[in-house]
Amino acid sequence: MxxxxxxxxxxxxxxxxxxxxxxxxxxxxxxxxxxxxxxxxxxxxxxxxxxxNRTSMDFLGDDTGGPNSSFSDKEENPSYFSRDYRLVGTLFQGLILLVGVLGNLLVVMVVYRTRSMHSPTNCYLVSLAAADCVVLIASVPNEILSYYVIGSQWIWGPIGCAVFVFLQNLGINASSLSLTAFTVERYIAICHPMKAQSVCTVKRAKKIVGGVWAFAFCYSSPWLGLTITEPIHYKGFQTVERCAMKLSREEYLGYFFADIVVFYLVPLLISCILYGLIARVLFNGHFNKYPEVCRHDNQSSVDPTKSSRVQVVKMLVVVVVIFATLWLPYRGMLVYNSFATMHSKPSFMDLWFLMFAKTCVYINSAINPILYTAMSIKFRRAFQRILLCGRSSLNQQRSPGTQMRHLGHLA
Structure with a gap:
């Protein structure tokens, strides 16, 4: 068709x-x-x-650009998404929003309320959950709203345009850096356990997480000045505004390519190298030569075993692989369109593929809590306590006297 x-x-x-x-x-x-x-x-x-039709400019990048766009100069025919497009987008993305936000908030709550889960690895997972929440909240509601308004209409004004685009990029960048940080932490903990005694600590992890968010904030802050709202004149309608790039797309190419390298290619390269080194240590028998110094979310504080480390590393590897896979459609489209712009060729903007690429990104921000539940026994038990309102169990972890009585009863 x-x-x-x-x-x-x-x-x-x-x-x-x-x-x-x-x-x-x-x-x-x-x-x-x-x-x-x-x-x-x-x-x-x-x-x-x-x-x-073009949706409002978001972190996926719209090919319409700046004040030179024809949207400002002439009347356009009013346009809407088809009924099928609206239905599919609303159903899938609405479900992703609900599951993703609730799941990531649950991760933060579980780690905060469970003392035994206050570990360096979980500090990075909390950072990742917070970043994913930012991406979902700043992106999905506006995406669904765009299916039901005329054309590319933007209803939140110039400040909303700048803030939403900034938050989307902030969440994306902080998420990628958090993935890289806990990959490095796992490498040090497993491959250099003696050094990990001083490096792999909750206090240091919190400082690194703070640095991750500070860098992501500074790197994303130019978007506060790189967006603009401009009028669109539709035949038979009052003038509406759209959220767009302030400059022409060509002037953003360096920024786009820097995003791909810093927040996609480099994290994947680091992850591949470090997880390869981790696998060599775990599966070549070097693990037993070293004492345990850094505990993580699947590891017993009494009887640490090789299998527990293998389990948590598998979980983190799956998180990274899913990150790479789900971001590939968007990153690939962005690279293609950037090169097309450089060579004055038409961009690829098939609407169904665009929805698919966006939905993959949203799934990436929503799926991690599901992975933790499926692959981590400790996370699964902690989720169950929270969902079942098991306050007594949590209080036992906080109260030394109660905890001792509980242990005595189990013995």
Whole structure:
């Protein structure tokens, strides 16, 4: 359908604009929508309306750019997403938002309220959960809203435009850096256990998490001045605003490529190298040569074993692999469109693929709590205590006297 309609629409539009195709044999050309509707039929007309639509600019990057855009200069035909597009986007992304926000908040609550889970690794997981919450809250509601407003309408004004785009980038960058930080922490804890005695501590982990967020904040802060709201004139409607890039897309290419290198390629390269070294230590028998000095979320404080470390490393490897996989469609599209812009070629903006790429990013921000539950016994038990309102169990962990009585009873 897309290929056929694309060719037919292009031929029809050329005929309209050249004056070849008019209405009812008169000299006055009809507007493009009316002529297309008569010449193409409903299917291709709906496809055309969906194709000319562009959602508000977000962290995925819109190809429309800045004050030079034609949106400011002429009236556009009003456009909306198709019913199927709205339904699919609202259903899947709404579910992801609900599961992701609740799950990540639960991770933060579990680690905060469970003293035995106050470990360096879990500090980074809390940072990751907070970053994922920021991404979901700053992105998904506006994405779903865009399915139901006219064209690219933005309703939050210029301040909202800058703040939402900044928060999206802040959450994305902090998430990637948090993944890298706990990969390095696991490498030191397992491959250099003697050094880990002074390096792998909760206090140091909190300082590193603070540095991660400070760097992400500074790196993302230019977006507070790189966005703008500009008017769109739709036929038959009052002028509305859209959130857009302040400059032309070409002037953002360096920033886009820096994002890909710093927050995608470098973290993946570091993770591949360090997890390879960790696997060599764990599976070549070097593990037993070293004493335990850094505890993590799946490790018994009384009888640390090799299998417990293998379990937590597997969980973290899965998190990194999923991060790489789910971000690939968006990153690939961004690279392609950036090179297309450099060579003055049309960008790839298929709406269904765009929804797919965005949804993959949202899933990445929502799936980690599910992985912790599936792969970590300690997380699973802690989640159950919170969900079942097991306050007595948590109080026993906090009260030394109660904890001793509980242990005596178990013995």
């Amino acid at each position: 897309d290929v056929v309609c694309s060719q037919v629409v292009n031929d029809t539009l050329n005929a309209i604009r050249s004056g070849v195709l008019t209405a009812n044999g008169t000299d006055d050309a009809m507007d493009e929508y009316s002529v297309l509707e008569k010449a193409l039929g409903a299917n291709c007309t709906d496809w055309w309306l969906s194709s000319i």
